[in-house]
Amino acid sequence: MLRIFNKILRTGRLTEPLPAGEATVAELGAACQREIAAKFGGSLAIRMVDAGSCNGCELEMHAVNNSFYDIERFGIHFVASPRHADLLLVTGPVSRHMQAALLRTYAATPDPKLVVAMGDCGADGGEFGISYASCGAVANVIPVDAVIRGCPPTPLQLLQGLLQVLQIKTPE
Amino acid sequence: MSRQEQRVRPAQTTAFAAQLANADIDLTSVAGPAGPETLLELNPADWGRAAAVAATAGLRFAAVWGEHRPPELLVTTLLAGGDGHLLLRTVLPDSAPQLPSQTPSFPAADRPERHLQDMFGVRFVDHPDGRRWIRHRAWSAKWYPLRREAAIAGTPVAQTAPDRSYPFAPIAGSGVYEIPVGPVHAGIIEPGHFRFQAVGEDVLRLEAHLGYVHKGIEKLAEGRDLAGLARLAGRVSGDSSVVHTWAACQAAEHALGIDVPPRALALRAIFAERERIANHLGDIGAICNDVGFAFAQVQMTRLRELWQRTSAAVFGHRLLMDRVVPGGVAVDLVSDQLTPLHQEAQQLHQEVKSLMPVLLEYPSLQDRLRNTGVLSPANAERLGVLGYLGRASNLQDDLRRDAPYPPYDRLHIEVPAYLDGDIEKRVQVRGDEILIALGLIETLLEKLPEGELQAKLPLPNRECAGLGLVEGWRGETLAYLRLNAQGRVLRYFPRDPSWLSWPALEVLTPGNIVPDFPVCNKSVNGSYSGIDL
Ligand code: SF4
Numbered sequence: 001m002l003r004i005f006n007k008i009l010r011t012g013r014l015t016e017p018l019p020a021g022e023a024t025v026a027e028l029g030a031a032c033q034r035e036i037a038a039k040f041g042g043s044l045a046i047r048m049v050d051a052g053s054c055n056g057c058e059l060e061m062h063a064v065n066n067s068f069y070d071i072e073r074f075g076i077h078f079v080a081s082p083r084h085a086d087l088l089l090v091t092g093p094v095s096r097h098m099q100a101a102l103l104r105t106y107a108a109t110p111d112p113k114l115v116v117a118m119g120d121c122g123a124d125g126g127e128f129g130i131s132y133a134s135c136g137a138v139a140n141v142i143p144v145d146a147v148i149r150g151c152p153p154t155p156l157q158l159l160q161g162l163l164q165v166l167q168i169k170t171p172e
Numbered sequence: 173m174s175r176q177e178q179r180v181r182p183a184q185t186t187a188f189a190a191q192l193a194n195a196d197i198d199l200t201s202v203a204g205p206a207g208p209e210t211l212l213e214l215n216p217a218d219w220g221r222a223a224a225v226a227a228t229a230g231l232r233f234a235a236v237w238g239e240h241r242p243p244e245l246l247v248t249t250l251l252a253g254g255d256g257h258l259l260l261r262t263v264l265p266d267s268a269p270q271l272p273s274q275t276p277s278f279p280a281a282d283r284p285e286r287h288l289q290d291m292f293g294v295r296f297v298d299h300p301d302g303r304r305w306i307r308h309r310a311w312s313a314k315w316y317p318l319r320r321e322a323a324i325a326g327t328p329v330a331q332t333a334p335d336r337s338y339p340f341a342p343i344a345g346s347g348v349y350e351i352p353v354g355p356v357h358a359g360i361i362e363p364g365h366f367r368f369q370a371v372g373e374d375v376l377r378l379e380a381h382l383g384y385v386h387k388g389i390e391k392l393a394e395g396r397d398l399a400g401l402a403r404l405a406g407r408v409s410g411d412s413s414v415v416h417t418w419a420a421c422q423a424a425e426h427a428l429g430i431d432v433p434p435r436a437l438a439l440r441a442i443f444a445e446r447e448r449i450a451n452h453l454g455d456i457g458a459i460c461n462d463v464g465f466a467f468a469q470v471q472m473t474r475l476r477e478l479w480q481r482t483s484a485a486v487f488g489h490r491l492l493m494d495r496v497v498p499g500g501v502a503v504d505l506v507s508d509q510l511t512p513l514h515q516e517a518q519q520l521h522q523e524v525k526s527l528m529p530v531l532l533e534y535p536s537l538q539d540r541l542r543n544t545g546v547l548s549p550a551n552a553e554r555l556g557v558l559g560y561l562g563r564a565s566n567l568q569d570d571l572r573r574d575a576p577y578p579p580y581d582r583l584h585i586e587v588p589a590y591l592d593g594d595i596e597k598r599v600q601v602r603g604d605e606i607l608i609a610l611g612l613i614e615t616l617l618e619k620l621p622e623g624e625l626q627a628k629l630p631l632p633n634r635e636c637a638g639l640g641l642v643e644g645w646r647g648e649t650l651a652y653l654r655l656n657a658q659g660r661v662l663r664y665f666p667r668d669p670s671w672l673s674w675p676a677l678e679v680l681t682p683g684n685i686v687p688d689f690p691v692c693n694k695s696v697n698g699s700y701s702g703i704d705l
Contacts, residue, residue: 003530004467014474050362052385054701056410056491061360062454063480066473080358095704096310097384098363100334101355127407132311132326133388152410154490 014067028159029074035166036075040086043075044166047085047109051102051141052134053092057119057152061089064155071159082108087165090142093121093128094135106142114145116165118158123147145169175604176566176589180574181254183230185210188251188258195225204259205637205652206426208575209250211259219247219262220272220298223281226251231258232556232569233278235650235667236285238292240320245269245292249281250639250650250667256575257641264294266319273299280556280672283703291318291390306383306704308335317391324391338381340367347371351686355384359690362700366689373685378678382704389705393664398424398498398629401661405651406493408666409702414440414447415644416666416702417496419651422577424498427638427655428630434621436500437579442616443492443501445609448645449520450479450491452560452602452609455697459599460531462691463540468531475523482516500626513617517610524610528603532596541596545692547680548593557676558647558669560601561696565593571643580643583612593680595695605645631659646670646699668702 036044048061064071065078079085082105094102106115117138120126125136138144146169148161189212192199197218204211214222226233234250234257249260264271273296274281285296286305293316296302307313310332316322343350348371355363363384369377393404398421405420406413418440425432432440457472480490486509487495495502505513531537547557552565562569566589571577573585588604590597632655640651647669654663677696684692 001534004534007471007527007530008467011471011474048360049356050385052387053362054407054410055362055699056407056413056493058360058362059411059454059491063473063477066477067470068474068477078360082356092385093387095385095387096328096332097308097335097386097704098355099332101363101384103331104334105356127404128387128389128392131324131388131392132317132322132328133386133391135328151407151493152491154484 025069025156025159028156028163029071032076032159032163032166033074035163039166039170043077044087045077045079045085046087046089047079047082047105048089048091049102049105051090051092051098051138052095052128053119053121057091057121060152060155060158061091061118064158069155069159076162083110085109085113087114087116089116089118090138091118091122093125094138094141096133096135099135099141102141114165114169115142116161117144117147118161119153120149120151123149126151176568176591178587179568179589181230181232181252181569183253184255185231185251185253185258186255188226188229188231188253191225191229192222195221197222197225202261204261205423205639205654206429207423207639207641209257209259209639211261213261213263216262216264216271220274220276222260223249223274223277227277233274233280234556234648235671236274236281236288237652237665237667238288238294238318239654239663240266240292240318242266242320245294247271247288247294248652249274252569252648254574269294270297271295272297275299275301278556279554279675282675284671290316292316293319303339306386308338308383309333317388322391324388324394340379340381341377343369348376364700368686368689370686373687375682375684375686375689378681378689380674380678382674382700384704385701386704390665393661396661398659401653401664402496402498403494405664405666408705409668409670409699410491410493411451411699412447412644412646412649412668412702413491413493414443414496415642415649416651416668417494418444419640419642419649420653420664420666421496421498422640422642423638423651423653424655425627425638426640427636427653428632430499430627430629432500432578432627433624434579435623436625438616438620439501439505439625440496441579442505442613443487443495444642444644445613445616446479446483447492448609449606450476450483451645452606453479455694456531456599456602459541459595459691459694460537462694463537465534465537471527475520479520482513486513497626499629500624504625505620510617510620514614517613517617521607521610524603524606528600532600538596540691541594541599543594544688545595545680545684545695546593547676549591551679552593552676555672555676555679557672559645559673560598560605561673561676562647563587563589563601564597566591569648571641571648575641577641579616583615595691598695629659631657633657635662644669646673646697666705668699670698670702674698674703
């Protein structure tokens with residue numbers, strides 16, 4: 001136990017110098033937080049759906065929860081059920097084997113809701129396109145409000161993308 | 173408990189031809205795909221018996237895949253011994269192809285054979301489980317996506333029906349109930365369906381039904397050039413991007429008979445070890461987090477993030493996607509980055525070295541991880557599992573040591589192994605492997621050869637085939653490749669090590685309580701995308 005406290009103390013707070021020119025996590029997060037306060041009553045619940053991804057997008061989705069980004073502090077959190085979600089974050093080209101599950105998850109998410117397609121695959125099918133096995137873009141299966149490109153999008157791009165959605169869209 | 177001593181699998185592939193002859197199995201030795209492996213061709217009727225001989229000899233089943241070359245279907249099995257690999261092949265007519273199954277001798281052949289059955293229409297006559305595997309409801313039972321005549325577009329309906337009719341093993345016994353889970357799970361993970369049969373809190377049986385993220389990778393590869401193939405290979409399983417790309421490129425380089433420049437090989441190894449470390453860091457944290465120990469998660473994700481940032485800053489991509497290209501690598505390492513990379517490796521070494529004992533000696537973590545999700549060494553051997561999963565159960569197969577490919581042929585590779593086979597040991601092996609990989613990175617940086625980054629790729633001018641075998645962070649990773657005379661892909665088959673680890677999850681979960689399933693699953697961490705293809 002002592003060693004754990006020791007490590008925690010010595011790790012200290014994680015801070016980083018502000019990179020020049022580029023929007024920082026803190027700025028993006030604060031901007032998200034303002035939108036979330038105005039439109040979502042202070043908290044944005046995200047349900048992620050992997051609809052056929054290579055799992056690269058999921059790794060970066062995990063990363064936004066690490067201490068450097070820690071998006072919960074801006075009021076954004078991932079929830080276990082679509083019933084609790086304001087926003088569906090969908091990755092992958094939609095495999096035909098996941099089509100029904102995605103449709104059902106969409107239906108299970110209460111209105112009003114937002115849908116964001118994450119990654120080049122979600123945006124346009126990416127490396128996988130449309131085939132006997134893949135429906136391609138998420139928008140080919142459910143209505144999509146915005147896409148966040150990248151393969152995979154970096155945590156900063158993900159945050160930036162979320163901010164843009166929040167700024168231009170009000171859940172209907 | 174202390175580490176097991178270093179041990180190489182005693183079975184030898186070189187003895188196998190004689191063992192087959194002793195069993196009255198006719199074979200022809202033919203030129204196989206380019207690479208260090210020999211290929212023995214057998215009659216279809218002897219296919220099952222040959223597997224029995226191999227299993228008795230102690231060889232390991234590594235993979236089986238098909239290939240349609242009208243009017244024939246080729247079926248190839250890859251076996252491994254302590255001295256490298258061996259290919260068995262048989263040729264079938266493509267009309268009503270039938271073959272004895274190798275599953276009775278090698279349980280690990282079960283799902284790969286069913287994949288082959290669904291994708292090519294090969295019937296395995298004495299297969300203990302003839303159910304479909306990769307085919308859900310997106311295409312019909314009489315259409316085989318990997319037959320040459322099958323068009324990639326297929327004839328899909330607008331809305332594919334959910335796969336409600338998969339015949340799970342029936343439930344029996346009083347008080348036994350079923351818990352269906354998935355395909356969409358509660359956390360940020362890939363989709364798949366798990367069917368638990370339980371009494372009270374205890375899991376009696378677990379059956380996985382995967383295939384949800386099947387996106388036609390094998391078919392998509394057909395007709396691509398090598399650059400396109402490498403991009404696709406890097407997306408077979410995003411967490412193993414480097415290693416799948418390396419395997420595919422190695423297969424192409426074997427097929428074309430070209431040598432990759434030494435500097436490019438060293439950089440590939442640096443990428444692969446970086447990928448190993450990133451995944452181990454993330455998973456150690458996630459395993460501990462699954463039993464509520466957030467301290468480990470916070471520490472490990474911190475280290476992983478820093479590591480990924482360096483990958484982006486120095487090599488241009490956080491997951492190192494598309495850094496390995498056919499013939500070499502896409503990025504160089506400039507000399508003023510050498511010192512920072514050394515320092516980074518030393519720092520991480522310090523951190524992990526001091527963190528691992530804190531985790532492993534923490535009583536409440538021991539309480540949850542020790543004796544949980546046990547895979548006995550005997551079961552590990554029977555299932556032929558790989559990587560950290562094998563090493564925690566005293567299986568030490570590691571291509572970097574046993575069948576070394578450059579640049580590992582010049583490096584000393586230590587393979588950690590333990591006997592207990594529980595989650596705690598899987599965590600410990602990963603910690604050990606991080607330290608070993610950091611040592612390798614330091615050596616690679618110190619001895620980084622000068623020279624070119626890419627070899628020129630000639631046009632083959634004739635059909636050719638090659639095999640790529642690379643030790644990824646999950647274990648042995650394979651790519652089989654056949655190219656036409658123009659250098660376009662005729663057949664690409666990537667075999668992720670997860671093919672071997674998923675069945676182990678079904679063996680090590682029963683006997684544990686339902687709430688321990690997530691941590692059991694995370695400790696195995698099979699890739700869904702990597703096997704759904
Ligand atoms: S966008 Fe890239 S990382 Fe994301 S699922 Fe597609 S291939 Fe994988």
